[in-house]
Amino acid sequence: MSLTEKYQSLIGLAQALGVQNLTIEEGEGVLHISGNANSLADKERLWDEYAKIDPDFRSGDLVLNVTAPEATATTYVVQPGDSLSKIGAKYGISWQKIFEANRDKISDPDKIYPGQELVIPTE
Numbered sequence: 140m141s142l143t144e145k146y147q148s149l150i151g152l153a154q155a156l157g158v159q160n161l162t163i164e165e166g167e168g169v170l171h172i173s174g175n176a177n178s179l180a181d182k183e184r185l186w187d188e189y190a191k192i193d194p195d196f197r198s199g200d201l202v203l204n205v206t207a208p209e210a211t212a213t214t215y216v217v218q219p220g221d222s223l224s225k226i227g228a229k230y231g232i233s234w235q236k237i238f239e240a241n242r243d244k245i246s247d248p249d250k251i252y253p254g255q256e257l258v259i260p261t262e
Contacts, residue, residue, distance in 0.1 A: 142170035142200055149188045149203075156181045158205060173204040179261070182207035212240070213259040217251050230259050 142165050143150065153161055153174065158181070161174035176182040182205055189203055190196070215226060223234035230237075238248045240260040245251060 141165065142168075146170055146172070146189075146192060146201060149185065149192060149201075152188050153185060153205070156184065158185075169200055169202060171202045171204070173202075174206075176205050176207040179207045212261060215257050215259050217253050217255040217257060219253045221251065221253070223248050223251065226257070226259070232260065236260055 143163065150163060150172065153172065156176065158174040158176050162171070164171045176185065185203065185205055189201065193201070213230070215230075217226075223237050227234040227237055234248065237257060237259060238245060240258045244255065244257065251257070
């Protein structure tokens with residue numbers, strides 16, 4: 140079995156996720172996969188797929204060099220009627236993560252006020 144065949148599920152996932160500048164080269168017993176993932180979450184999915192194939196990362200037959208854009212935080216100004224769960228739903232993250240990122244500003248997750256500026260972490 141070639142390494143390309145062994146890692147076909149990983150290659151297929153990279154293609155499905157739209158990894159930019161995807162290159163796959165096999166030589167001297169090592170498969171090199173490189174490119175640019177669209178998000179940190181996509182990069183982590185690739186590593187999870189790799190772990191399914193080689194759980195202990197011991198085979199030494201793959202170099203996975205996929206980069207992802209750096210995560211940056213967003214700020215949000217609380218509006219009347221907002222709650223952390225509503226804000227979290229808007230950004231696709233849990234209210235708990237917003238609460239943790241704003242512990243310096245919020246002591247009670249049920250008490251936020253219009254005009255407060257919150258940090259919305261990226262996952």
